[in-house]
Amino acid sequence: MPLTSRPLVAAAAIAALIAILLSLPERDALGRSLPVSFALGAGFGLVLQRSRFCFWCIARDWFADRDPRGLLGIIAALAVGAIGYAAVFGAWLPDPFAGRLPPDAHIGPVSLTLALGAFVFGIGMALSGSCISAHLYRLGEGAFGSVVALLGALAGFVLGFLSWNTLYLLDIHRARVIWLSAWLGHSGALAATLAVLGATALWLSRQPGAEAQDPPDPRPALARRWPAVVGGILVGWIAVLAYFRVGPLGVTAELGSVARTSAMAVGLLPTVLHGLDGFAGCATVVKETLLSRNGVFVIGMVLGSTVAATLAGDWKPAWPGLRAVPRLLLGGVLLGWGAMVALGCTVGVLLSGIMAGALSGWIFLLACLAGAWIGWRARNWATGG
Amino acid sequence: MASKIRLLVTAAGLAILGSVAAASEGPLVTTEWLQENLENPEIRLLEVSVNPGVYERGHIPGATNIVWHTDLVDPVRRDIASKDQLQSILRDAGVNADSTIILYGDTNNWFAAWGAWVLDVYGVENVKLLDGGRALWEAEGRQLSTSPLALAAGNIELGEADPALRAKLAEVVDAVESESHVIVDIRSPDEYSGKIIAPEGFKETAIRAGHVSGAVNVPWSQAVQEDGRFKSPEDLKALYAEAGVDGSKPVITYCRIGERSSHTWFALSKILGYDVKNYDGSWTEYGNAVGVPVTNLAGTIWTGR
Known part of the structure; x- marks a missing residue:
């Protein structure tokens, strides 16, 4: 059995990866390395694709089968990331009580809007079949339905910007940015995070679905799925390397910037979005340069996933059926609106936030799971299941 | 040993x-x-x-x-x-x-x-x-x-x-009226002339365009070489002398918020040894102040946009 189903597609993706890597400018306007961001994106895409690190698939496995393996993968990512972030914080901000936050870390405002955004994002995941990061890696598998969902997300972002000022004046302005290390110290915050993750992992591994086994896979070892926990550990590593060298992991900043810049260009948005640029998170700045660190990260992700998918025989170009388009589009709009008002998604707020000891990350996790569950019930009901 | x-x-x-x-x-x-x-x-x-x-x-x-x-x-x-x-x-x-x-x-x-x-x-x-x-x-x-x-x-x-190192608004206005100081505007020529009020992307701005009346324009960047190092003291001396800043009169430097003018303050005061005050209120104060002398060469009118 050949390792790759599409040697030409794989070769083209690898060639594109190398060509882009070599042609990128050394740094962005803030002095961050663009090639490093691109390479980390490629690694992230590869790991997500190989280990099926898709928040919706993981949630559905749990809702439907009580199979906790994917959730344990997320916990592994959070634990590795939290340890790495703590090591970096210890060097960058030895005194966490000084009233400062670590630079760039996604420690966002805790507000009702955050919970609402994450909840809507969860419904969007269920409806469109993926979160934003998984839609991006699916693109690398040839799932062109994800293009529809991502277009919907762009529109959702614009709706998010349109509702931002109202939400800001009603709610977000009074939100507090809560960083666990500022309360408990670096070691205290890490211990608390690991304790919650450990207790959850212990409980999950005792669930009946924990014994589930995949059917035997006759393909070569490299072509098989990586266990979710392995994927999680690698995601944690990539998150720490990214924070150390470039900035926290996130996949929506560039999408949001594209949406904001285009909508502003046609005069759709108010000229001032109150307080938005002052918050940490997947900041969606008006684009001034073509190449941003998040833009090259996302391009790297799609290409990395393409390489992984083609080499493993997962490259299956597929167009969505016409009947699926409204569902994908609406799901995408909900993803985009939720990610905009929550200042990020399952990657930027959930992963990068919890790793950094941000309460906002935990709120996103809970509200997003709740939204995904509602979405799952609704889909079951709609399909008569 | x-x-x-x-x-x-x-x-x-x-x-x-x-x-x-x-x-x-x-x-x-x-x-x-x-x-x-x-x-x-x-x-x-x-x-x-x-x-x-x-x-x-x-x-x-x-x-x-x-x-x-x-x-x-x-x-x-x-x-x-x-x-x-x-x-x-x-x-x-x-x-x-x-x-x-x-x-x-x-x-x-x-x-x-x-x-x-x-x-x-x-x-x-x-x-x-x-x-x-x-x-x-x-x-x-x-x-x-x-x-x-x-x-x-x-x-x-x-x-x-x-207080000798820092100019306040009233001193700047006095200096304009009495011509006691040379005032150096270190912003870009377009800001100085009043074509624009502030460079693109800056939110802190003013509701009048132009410059402090009587100020000369020497953009901060003229004081440095390509690699960012200051020019030699001789070159700096010639550069500022050409604009009428030769140390014979005390100097006031300003920009938009006072940070770029600190750079020119450093060149004039520390490298050339002139008597220099930095006006940290700069254009975001002066261009918003009521009743102060302004020169607006381009004639740009503020319309709130």
Whole structure:
């Protein structure tokens, strides 16, 4: 059995990866390395694709089968990331009580809007079949339905910007940015995070679905799925390397910037979005340069996933059926609106936030799971299941 | 043997003192000099970078992070940092009364120059800039560190703020009317002429365009070479003399918020030795002030857009 189903597609993706890597400018306007961001994106895409690190698939496995393996993968990512972030914080901000936050870390405002955004994002995941990061890696598998969902997300972002000022004046302005290390110290915050993750992992591994086994896979070892926990550990590593060298992991900043810049260009948005640029998170700045660190990260992700998918025989170009388009589009709009008002998604707020000891990350996790569950019930009901 | 060791120690001590002395001859230090003096206990290195995460992802070994937005300005009222605030920050950075302070930062050393100006206002001596700033240090491929510092608290005491180094609005208006000072506008020619009120992307702006009447325009960037280092004192002298700034009259520098004009203040005051005040209110104060003399060559009318 050949390792790759599409040697030409794989070769083209690898060639594109190398060509882009070599042609990128050394740094962005803030002095961050663009090639490093691109390479980390490629690694992230590869790991997500190989280990099926898709928040919706993981949630559905749990809702439907009580199979906790994917959730344990997320916990592994959070634990590795939290340890790495703590090591970096210890060097960058030895005194966490000084009233400062670590630079760039996604420690966002805790507000009702955050919970609402994450909840809507969860419904969007269920409806469109993926979160934003998984839609991006699916693109690398040839799932062109994800293009529809991502277009919907762009529109959702614009709706998010349109509702931002109202939400800001009603709610977000009074939100507090809560960083666990500022309360408990670096070691205290890490211990608390690991304790919650450990207790959850212990409980999950005792669930009946924990014994589930995949059917035997006759393909070569490299072509098989990586266990979710392995994927999680690698995601944690990539998150720490990214924070150390470039900035926290996130996949929506560039999408949001594209949406904001285009909508502003046609005069759709108010000229001032109150307080938005002052918050940490997947900041969606008006684009001034073509190449941003998040833009090259996302391009790297799609290409990395393409390489992984083609080499493993997962490259299956597929167009969505016409009947699926409204569902994908609406799901995408909900993803985009939720990610905009929550200042990020399952990657930027959930992963990068919890790793950094941000309460906002935990709120996103809970509200997003709740939204995904509602979405799952609704889909079951709609399909008569 | 013991005397030999003592001799060696003394020689090393003298070498250290000698190199600090060499540095204190001028207001600037070179990257080479700093490289050789990284271990020198007499110097205290302060990084003033305005972009977040720049210091943390790699700074010159031994440097302390000074955050412009909170450490060098008063976070509540628009003012320079208070004496107590600044003194405690410097002590935390291990600065002693006899330390030599070397400042450097990102964005062309602007904010580091602001730091040098504020330290001068409070009478701190032996303050120097790393010529070329962070950009040159990086361009030369020199080492960066991310290790945390553990410096023993210093004992520096700041004096009272010296009003002679800082121009307030009323003094600027007086200077315009009495022609007692040369006023140097270091912004871009388009801001000076009033074609634009502020460069694109800046939210703090003014509701009038133009410049302080009588001010001459020498954009800050004319004071530096391509690699970011200051031009030679001779070149600087000629550059400013051409605009009528020759040290015969006291000088006032200003820009938009006062940080780029600190850079020119440094060149005129520290390198050329002229009598210079920095007007930190700058155009964001002057261009919003009521009833002050403004010259608007381009005639741009503010329409609230």
